[in-house]
Amino acid sequence: MMRNNLGAAKRLRKELQCLEKAATNGDSDVDIFLRPTSPSSLLHWTALIKGPIDTPYEGGVFKLSIRCGSDYPLSPPTITFDTKVFHPNVHFSKGDVCLDILKKEWSPAWGLQAACRAVLALLSDPDAESPLNCDAGNMVRGGDKLAYWTTAEMYTFENAMFLGWPDEE
Amino acid sequence: MQSETMPSDDDDAQTQDKLTQAQLTAIENEIKSSQPLTSQLLPISALLHQYSTTAANEQQQSAGFIQSAQFLSTKYTSLRRVRGDGNCYYRAFLYSLCEHLLLRNSNNNETGGSKEFSRIKTTIANSLKWVCQFGYEEMTIDMFYEELVELFDFIETSLSAADNNDKSASTAAGAAEDESNRNNAQQQLHAKLNEENSTSDYCTWYLRVLTAAQMKSNPDRFLPFLLADETNMMMDIPTFCSREVEPMGKECGMVTVAALAECLGVKVVIEYMDGRLSNNDNDAAVGGIGIGRSGEVVNHVFGQIHDENDEDRDRICLTLLYRPGHYDILY
Known part of the structure; x- marks a missing residue:
């Protein structure tokens, strides 16, 4: 019987085991490093993601903060960027992410790693129709690729070049 | 140059987004507190x-x-x-199915009951391997599967208790006890299926997975029923499932009703x-x-x-x- 947040803990423990097993076998996702923020709680995780190539985020490492409620995985985790990023669907000062699979289209079939992969896909493929950062949204929507690219790249250089990639041994 | 003045109107967008989100949450909470x-x-x-x-x-x-x-x-x-949270079809299906199995079997007059129970139980027991053929990862769905299997175990235990009783139910006292056991089991089932963030939600989502797998297993049967989306493009079955079936809170339409009924027979x-x-x-x-x-x-x-x-x-x-x-x- 699933009592309240036991379900969340059970599922998150499984996700952690999977990540650790992949690390041991050397087949971790090379673009995502994902672990609980502290050993004391499985409800709060930190992820590092590598800016995708051929985007203005290339070369950057971005830190994400992930919080799960006790009704995870029935409800989606909340993901925010801790690293400042200039992107139409990420709030510039607060780091909130606007992504359908983290809202109405979330399904328990997704896990935290899949959610991080979706954030990476969003970096490659911004959706200017539902902007949280209107400046970035207007640039993309208005077709001013160059302005968007150079601004985003500048913020990548300014904010996302300081985090080293963890050694998974 | 950490420009804090950079966002011009995105705080507005943020406020709006928050507002709608807050309103949605308020509505959800209202439904939660007023409807079991x-x-x-x-x-x-x-x-x-x-x-x-x-x-x-x-x-x-x-x-x-x-x-x-x-x-x-x-x-x-x-x-x-049934609570109006977008999951009502699946939840109604789950509740009604369990109740039918529980009551039918403890009624001696309906002999087909236990055969039907074993058939559905077996279908469910075998379903984890089956759904995994359609792209679901065992790691993410097994908890939900186990919850439904446990629910069927609970029904089976209640049934076998009633069965033992039947053997001594020739007397009036035995019959009365039988009746009270049945009520008891029904109340336990009701309590179990009314616990928040628990059995009902977990099993309800697993029924969504079964529905989606049924559609994916027989695209020729279900594809013609899918309505065109706003772009007037036919949605394919995997897209339809990931948008309309797999997320909790998405309402069930005719196609999905048919798929779930056919999946469990x-x-x-x-x-x-x-x-x-x-x-x-x-x-x-x-x-x-x-x-x-x-x-x-x-x-x-x-x-x-x-x-x-x-x-x-x-x-x-x-x-x-x-x-x-x-x-x-x-x-």
Whole structure:
């Protein structure tokens, strides 16, 4: 019987085991490093993601903060960027992410790693129709690729070049 | 150069987004606090009462509903409401299925019961490997699968307790005890399926996975029913499933109703009550889905098997009430 947040803990423990097993076998996702923020709680995780190539985020490492409620995985985790990023669907000062699979289209079939992969896909493929950062949204929507690219790249250089990639041994 | 003035109107966008989100959350909380996942059994008159007490200016609109409610009152005795959170079809299906299995089996007169229980239990027990063939990862779905298996174990335990009792039920005292055991089991089931963030939600989502897998397993059967989305492009089945079936809170349409019924080999009768008036017999000829003769409510049956060999199977038949956007259970 699933009592309240036991379900969340059970599922998150499984996700952690999977990540650790992949690390041991050397087949971790090379673009995502994902672990609980502290050993004391499985409800709060930190992820590092590598800016995708051929985007203005290339070369950057971005830190994400992930919080799960006790009704995870029935409800989606909340993901925010801790690293400042200039992107139409990420709030510039607060780091909130606007992504359908983290809202109405979330399904328990997704896990935290899949959610991080979706954030990476969003970096490659911004959706200017539902902007949280209107400046970035207007640039993309208005077709001013160059302005968007150079601004985003500048913020990548300014904010996302300081985090080293963890050694998974 | 950490520009804090950079965002011009995105704080507005943020505020708006937050507002809608806050409103949605408020509505969800309101529903949560005012509606149980599944209500107690209500007399069918509750249905009529709901429409006959509406304000005078809405009377006109509810006339069709009153007519339908009157018709249904002659056909059914009771109603069980299901929370209106977008999961009502799956939740109603789950509750009604469990209740049927529990009550049917403990009733000695219906001999097909235990055979039907084992058939469905086996289908469910074998379903984890089956759904994994359609792209679901065992790691993410096994908890949900296990919850449904445990629920069936619970029903089986209740049934075997009733069975043992049957052997000594020749006396009046034995029969009374049998009756009280059955009530007890039913109450336990009700409590189990009303716990928040627990059995009902977990099993409800697993039914969504079964529905999606059923559609993916037989695309020729289901693809023609998928409506075109806003771009006027046919959605393929995996896209449809990931948008409309797999997320919690997405309502169930005709295709998905059929898929779930066929997946478990269960018959589902749905009474469609859409509020349209029918004043004379001619309406029936031109009428759409909800219009029958003189206020009759039209029902549709899903999950009918055309296999001749299955004819004699004493199949479970669930009866649900549909009103626009919502399902409840009928008795």
